[in-house]
Amino acid sequence: MPTPLPPDFYARSTLTVARELLGARLVRMLDGVRLSGTITETEAYVGETDLACHARAGRTPRTQVMYGPPGRAYVYFTYGMHWMLNVVTEPENFPCAVLIRAVEVIEGQELVAARRPGVAKPQWTDGPAKLCVAFGITGDLNAVDLTRPVAGLWVEAGEPVPAENVTIGPRVGLYSVPEPWKGMPWRFLRRREK
DNA sequence: AGCACGATTAACT
DNA sequence: GTTAATCGTGCTC
Numbered sequence: 001m002p003t004p005l006p007p008d009f010y011a012r013s014t015l016t017v018a019r020e021l022l023g024a025r026l027v028r029m030l031d032g033v034r035l036s037g038t039i040t041e042t043e044a045y046v047g048e049t050d051l052a053c054h055a056r057a058g059r060t061p062r063t064q065v066m067y068g069p070p071g072r073a074y075v076y077f078t079y080g081m082h083w084m085l086n087v088v089t090e091p092e093n094f095p096c097a098v099l100i101r102a103v104e105v106i107e108g109q110e111l112v113a114a115r116r117p118g119v120a121k122p123q124w125t126d127g128p129a130k131l132c133v134a135f136g137i138t139g140d141l142n143a144v145d146l147t148r149p150v151a152g153l154w155v156e157a158g159e160p161v162p163a164e165n166v167t168i169g170p171r172v173g174l175y176s177v178p179e180p181w182k183g184m185p186w187r188f189l190r191r192r193e194k
Numbered sequence: 195a196g197c198a199c200g201a202t203t204a205a206c207t
Numbered sequence: 208g209t210t211a212a213t214c215g216t217g218c219t220c
Binding site: 054057060061062076077078079080081082 | 216220
């Protein structure tokens, strides 16, 4: 029996959720195969006042899932070719989310290898759009409930990452976002092991 | 008009 | 081996 992280996990401060998602396990049922990966990089996007967050535009068809209950998926399309996976955080009507930027594939390596032909393992899922390709995540999964194993996508508890292995820095890929939002240290990544 | 990107290329060391 | 620059693509507002 899968045991997804409960709504209470997501109903907290977005920064806390982003930090604690490091080490957690992203699980995807695809073609009858269980894929999973350890989350290694996240970014927090916090409300309408965060000018890097899509919710800066207010409640629109695209952003409305962020206004809904925590623990849902916010999947959106950008740059004409890329899907991105976020998890909705905080109580309803506070539009926030954590972008899942990278995972390390654990289960289902054969299927992922087949989905990422010609790509070496470390590059299978080391970017937010790459992991969506590897795990078969598209707009079909927007707004699904990640706290129950009903949609074939959820997050399980993993191995906690100790503070000394966490690197914190500014979010990336924000081209024209003004300060102070552009420089806010809201990116969390697990330091490379070895 | 403007993207919460990634691959390719071109320049370096 | 590295970093920097370019641009395709189509959805959102």
